[in-house]
Amino acid sequence: MKNVMGLINLHESHDLLREITKNRPLAAIPFGGRYRLIDFVLSNFINSGITNVGILSAGNSRSLMDHIRSGKEWDLARKRDGLFILPSLQTDNVQGAFPKDLVDFFNNLDYIRSSRQRYVLLSGSRAVCNINYEAAFRFHQEKNADITILYKEYSDTDVRQMTGATLLETTSDGRIVDMEICPVSARSNKLSLAMYLMERSLFVDLIDASVARGGTNLARDCFLKNLENLRIYGFPFQGYLAQINSVQDYFSHSMALLTPAVWQELFFSNGSIYTKVKDAAPAKYQQDAQVRSSLVANGSVIAGKVENSILFRGAKIHKDARITNSIIMQNGEVGPGAIIENVICDKDVKITAGKRLKGELNHPIVITKGTVI
Template sequence: MADPRVLGIVLAGGAGTRLAPLTADRAKPAVPFGGVYRLVDFALSNMANSGILKICVLTQYKSHSLDRHITTTWRTSTMLGNYVTPVPAQQRLGPHWYTGSADAIFQSMNLINDEDPDLVVVVGADHVYRMDLRQMIAHHIEYGAGATVAALPVARQDAKAFGIVGVGSDGRSIQNFLEKPAEPPPLPDSPDESFASMGIYVFDTKVLTDGLRRDAEDDESRHDIGGSLVPLLVGDGGAQAYDFLTNQVPGQTDRDHGYWRDVGTIDAYFDAHMDLRTVEPMFNLYNSRWPILTHTPALPPAKFVHDNGDRVGRAIDSLVSNGVIVSGGLVRESVLSPGARINSWSLVERSVIMHNTTVGRHAVVRDAILDKNVLVPEGAQVGVDKEYDRARGFVVSPGGITVVGKGQEVPQ
């Protein structure tokens, strides 16, 4: 198939309850990440950099900020027929919302019918990674697959937390697809590893639409792509796995080759941020050959002021966004989003500080995530005493990360 017509679908309707309170006022794909991005920007950047420029983003849960971000940021050339458009749940097939990821696409079948693509690429909106989807499409075409699932080798002892792709002796023909199995099937050439599904799929259009109709008619189905649709297609014998580690992205480093993170929990989200701010990051945001695209607000450069005794404005091993002012405070191993203000004699350490949050004088923030517009008053502490944080009503993750929700003022 030469130059197939490709439609991209981004599944962005998830509630993201495990990321609460960051998802109390927004959809999971709209959660800020890495200072200036939203989680959805990674999926959309991979599609755009791969030349997939007709993209529908299926939304549902608390979608306003996500819709606004997409419509104001992701604008392409309409003259060339390109678009990135948010598509809310429309109840086209009756008075019910999406019941799963497969049902979301089935209820939005008009998008596929209108575009009439040869292939449909479906990705989730809440993972951090780089991927040249053209290479996966080429693999899909080469082996004549009806459906191709991107998979990442993981240690078998860790595989119980994933959807697992069991493959035949050729290493790519899918024999079974198992959700969080107690005994994950090993890879043919690596018995200590299993293939974990990444939630990235390529479908022949007819295979997808026929499969979605059959799944919709099954009252026992959960109507998910991984849990329902892919096992159905595996039974037809036309499903293939694509090894993500074979994917080569321009400008990648040895450290971030094969990097993929599911940031669906507070601890995973925090750890992914800590990946970013090291000297040699696990995920390199500075790859200009495969940029992560977004809109950055019109704010002035970051500013560091005061150098008088113990009143020195500085940031070490940290990412600092535009509009930030570090005024006589110390920032270590942290990520600061646009407009954050760190005042004199304060300490911010191993933390994620989101947009327009203020840390007052002599305050301490450690091992914490502060959402947008949070106020930490003078002398207050966050993340220092976890029991005290819980007593004040803050979420503390199993890994010991304190989270302060959007717009809150930290009590003294």
């Protein structure tokens, strides 16, 4: 797929993730002990042979830029093509069902026009999966499609995962005949991954025409409004998908990583997932440490009991502390005798000695970054 350029759209609504996205964009949310959400789409691009990647920034992206740096970890620090940060003229955080991303695409048309690839593949960061795009690219060419949208088909019992997302309705041959963006009630079981494949020239024309008519949102004004005018097809993705739309989604999909089969498929099925390299000593388990069914990143020091939990780099669990069904992000610390269950502790959170915090599996407690309890 050397003839395809990748674009990552950070204009993603995160109204239901405000506790975690207060100081960062959705793409910078830590996930799986040592990764960020953007690691998955960047790794998917490079594993598919895409070497020209532009990131359309939005809101407060400082932490994300620090994580990505030159793109070296994803083999994108290149003299030709490579990684490009596309600035946003908007200072507000992304909110609502229809982020105003179209204006920023329009303001960066010079980069899109000057790229040498014929096709463009757009993706957000909330769809966490391991995918090689070559099959979707072949499907796009075989169908002679103008636009191909990747989607995941769920059973009726998984309808909760589709609430507040973009849903598709297709014919038997895969052509999309209807789209619903953030419906209150799900009326389809085909969840859009917000991944769009098309020719670059068509993408430029869609942006230009939509902005000229007052359009502000890419999905609504470029795709939804052109269902009858363009040949838009849906390509089904069959692998594991973690769609992060809310705090509960983030918590449940993080806990799913404790299942070895899920971990194996997400991180190795179609190539490795890469992230920023941080040198640190291996995790240290002291004499009284007890750890079961957990992910523990390097640099952690454990003297207490950890069960069904995820510890990020540099986490410290003191003696007699008990961690159950919880997520402790980077440099988090749980003091002696503290007990936490069903809790998400953001970076640099400190739980002092003897404290007890208990949430519910369907409603975890979130402790914001840098808080001391």
